[in-house]
Amino acid sequence: MSVSSSRKITQILGAELGKLVTLPLIWLALMWTFILNLVLAAAFTSVGLQGAAGTQSVLNIGLASMGYLQAGFIILGILATCSEYTGGQIRTTLTTIPWRGFQLSTKHLALAIITIPAAFIIATSGVLYTFFMMRDTAVVNEIDTMIQTLVGATGYLTLTTLLSAAIGALLRRTTPALVVLLGYYFIVSPLTRVFLPSIKNYLNYFPDTAGYYMYMPPSSDEINVLTPMQGTGFSMLWTLIFITVAIVFYRKRDA
Template sequence: MSVSSIKRFTRTLRAEMDKLITLPSVWITLICTFILNLGVVAAFTSVGLKGEAGTQGILIIGLSSMGYLQAGFIIIGILTTCSEYTGGQIRTTLTAIPWRSLQLTTKHLALAMVTIPAAFIIVVLGMLYPWIRIRDTAVGGDITPLTKALIGATGYLTLTTLLSAAIGAIIRRTTPTLVILLGYYFIVSPLMKGLLRSFITYLPDAAGQSMYRPSSTDELNALTPVQGTGILMLWALILIAVAVVFYRKRDA
């Protein structure tokens, strides 16, 4: 890359980061997700205190809110790419940054830079609470499974956010994208688990769940964390590439 290309990239990334961190709806969603996460984990921890939990039990409790967490991060991804179409702000963006592929790519990069620490902190606190409450009755003290699950859950939430942002960029409307994605994650996918077990393993949510869930003999969890990461990453990259193609060919 030439010096001018590097400067263009850094300036565009800085502009996208500034837009993202000044978007109130993103921070409101993060705060609500954080509060909901602690509430769900606290409720499951209270149940876990009634018996011996062990490290595996602490892990299960700490991840009990992942379904709700993914909803919050899906919303963040959608808001990131769809918010500019409300009121026509996208025209101002494209006037200032006419390089569409660069602009959309750096938007996703900025989103990842915000999502990774946010997801890490929320997941850490979600696991820390049951660990503090249950550690006195826990059987065994190996924290390796907790560490692996923490990394996997952070990666899953980040890739899910990027995937949601890409679909938002394709559809360009907040409400339809929310309906489609939340409908898929919370209605369609659970229904499909009992019908198409071999196929659903390779869908984004099922593959991604293997990144952080404890190993199981269930067919749904047959993928290893590395395989699950690869499949979910491939989904995200394909959808981002499709979003870039659509973005380049459409009018603002």
């Protein structure tokens, strides 16, 4: 029984991976995200080269594009779950794999398998570009700090992708999901910090701000901020909540 179950899990995971890797939009999203990151890294590095030598960190400049980079991974997560609804392929999927909760969970696992190496490569590319361009003028962080920060950045981008996939599964349409998530990350959250400073500390526990502390250590003049581990914990909690809600609705709704 256990051998049969393990084989079934492997087959379903392989099927979900196969669907993702053969979806051209997935690779287009990753390719353009990689290109955008290099362009932004070049721009931030150029600005950094014009600043005061020795006062800037390679990591801070190399990861300055993260605020924009997350858009590509939001799109990636939405495409992963919404693409099957576009042409009605979801009916075939549910006919082949009737265990809805298990199928959606496996899809998120397959998405994580693809996202983790892609996020690490993309995040690292920006830091490496900055390092090679500014190694003589900027503060070069210790290797342990660089690895820890890049792992945190990879984790944040992966959790953002999985959360976006869960929102995509809830809304089942690409455009509404994009509007909701991009609107929150790039409009609602930044404007709330500016115009409602009284609740700024509470925003530290929301997925975008908590995720920030996964890879960028807080400044000494900040108060009520999270440690990298706390940021990771809150980001994971938000992601698991949305995945759980998505699975509940996925099991109860028609295809």
